Amino acid sequence: MSAPRPLAWHVTRWCDDPYSQGAYSALLPGGDVSLRHLLSTPIDNRLFLAGEAFNHAHAAMTHSAWDSGLRAAQAVAATQARKVIVIGAGFAGLGAARALQAQGVEAYVLEARDRIGGRVHSASLGGHCVDVGAAWLQQYALNPLARRAEQLGLERRPTDFSQPLAAAWDGPLPDINRAYEGLKAAVDRTQPLASGVERYLATLGADEQRVARYAIDANLILEAGLPLEQLSAHTLDEEGVGHGDQFLPQGYGQLLEDAGAGLDIRLKHAVQHIAWDAHGVQVNGLRADACICTVPIPVLKQMHFSPGLPQAYRQALELFTMGRLEKVVLQFEERWWPVSRDGYLRWYDAPANWGEWLDLTDAVGAPLIAGLIAGDAVDRHYRDKTDQQVALDACEKLAAWAVAIRRNND
Known part of the structure; x- marks a missing residue:
């Protein structure tokens, strides 16, 4: 299917911003x-x-x-x-x-x-507040900003990162998180990460390799924002998402x-x-x-x-x-993509592109969806492109995900 044209979009350029030069430390x-x-x-x-x-x-x-x-x-x-x-x-x-x-x-x-x-920056898109920088209250139980959000009575919505509505371009998708845990347990932290990962992948069969590579794209590169060759092996042990995280529909602002x-x-x-x-x-x-x-x-x-x-x-x-991670927020006339239980979507493509999405429609009351892209994929999809070109390209990737989801459900 071809994606409908969005009514409006916001495309971030954190990697080009002189006051950030990236998303977060790595x-x-x-x-x-x-x-x-x-x-x-x-x-x-x-x-x-x-x-x-x-x-x-x-x-x-x-x-x-x-x-x-x-x-x-x-x-x-x-x-x-x-x-x-x-x-x-x-x-x-x-x-x-x-x-x-x-x-x-x-x-x-x-x-x-x-x-x-x-x-952290809450912007306006089509009259709705959207976070175009940091978006989640992570490690919610231990997060002092979450406690302040509770004191202020701010609306909050949970995201279960372990249960995305997910699809891959090349067929059914087994347990990605289990594959990633297997990789984490096997890789030697005293060795370069890229070579340690390749040694581990060499021990797997073709089907297991496929799932492990998707786990690396989604759970490591998309989180850290850099290719394996540029990451310390200790990145595997740094806590990330998946601890009761919640987001603020009216923005971090x-x-x-x-x-x-x-x-x-x-x-x-x-x-x-x-x-x-x-x-x-x-x-x-x-x-x-x-x-x-x-x-x-x-x-x-x-x-x-x-x-x-x-x-x-x-x-x-x-x-x-600094990890390289960018975000696009798209607004449409109506929601045309399949609906996830809590709005969290994953897309496994090769090479990786817009792999993570948060459907904001139910939270903000308008057909809005935010996509994330990281690492080398930022260069592939951003270089020499206008914001409009980036946004329309992201739309097509979202449409490909929607086709794969429907195909898997048939």
Whole structure:
């Protein structure tokens, strides 16, 4: 079938955004969680790094950033600092500034964009609110932002990632999650991930290989945002989705507005240089006792520090990059695709493309659906294409999924 033409669309460009340069942090070969711990430790009790990349308990999630900001604020407060500059108004920066303010510490938040939120952004599409950055309250039971959403009475909807309405282009689909668990158990973490995976695949028959490759595309590459050759084997052990996750039909912007209320936030204040000495720090002409820097890894690497970052920190940063993940949100006149129990869809194609979808129709009251694409697929489907071309291409992949679902049900 040919897909109906959408009424409207939103196509993200996070990988091209100078203030993000990707979706979230990822460990390169040779990296492990100890590097996240190292980078979260203070430098001369003046400079403190925070954000999802520096949360050694769990990374790459919105509440990871929030928790990291709170932890940095606690470390700053222990130094008796009375005035602090916070760089970045994402959830890490907002969390840090709120925690400092609650302890009577003066905090200034400098944000390069003309809005708060960083890689969290609720946009309007056809008069409806949609999250074009982070969308889920992940690890729901342990998520402090989920507790705040409950306190505020925000509408929430669960997503069961283990039970998608799924189809593959080449026939019936066995248990993907079971195949992925088998791979995780078999791969040696001391060896490069790509070679370890290939050795494991060589032990499987053709049918098992097919399912394992789909599991890699969906449960590893789509989650981490990078091809196997660029990922640390320890990526297999970093927690991701699938822990009671819920999304906010009216957008993460509700939590952002709450987090930023009452803070001194200065938009359009990009920072390129941070200097510190025994007397304090200086940033953009402002002086303070300490600085909490929450910018994403690639932006941090481009900043100038006086004195320079310690060698161990510089070496650690070189073992991090950003996962490549983009999103398209499509609005139609009517819902023409098969309906999933809780709106979660999976598409297994070769090569991988728009593999994950969230049907927003029931939640927002209009025919809206959001698709995710990651890793090398971003380059294949984005390079030299307009937003319209990207959106229409995504429509065709959604239509192919719909055909496969109906074929499997016949």
